[in-house]
Amino acid sequence: MFSVLLTLISIGVYIVILVVPAVFIGFKRSVSWGVITITLTIGWLMLFSTLIFIVLFLFRGADQPIYPMMYEKAVPTIQSN
Numbered sequence: 001m002f003s004v005l006l007t008l009i010s011i012g013v014y015i016v017i018l019v020v021p022a023v024f025i026g027f028k029r030s031v032s033w034g035v036i037t038i039t040l041t042i043g044w045l046m047l048f049s050t051l052i053f054i055v056l057f058l059f060r061g062a063d064q065p066i067y068p069m070m071y072e073k074a075v076p077t078i079q080s081n
Helices: 002-028 031-058
Strands: none
Touching: 002 031
């Protein structure tokens, strides 16, 4: 139940962040400016998401897993005589 509530709150916050500037500009100037604002906002988000996906795809590492730095070097062991 908590995760559903958290998801709904998160979706609400993202909608507010995306829509409120367009509504504000729509009231301030005109509806066409508001529509242009929301269109450009979504367009820029799609462009940046595509660029990030391409960069991550091009510069992906080898198929080796990534280990924390403490496991990169051999760990000294205590040997008893």
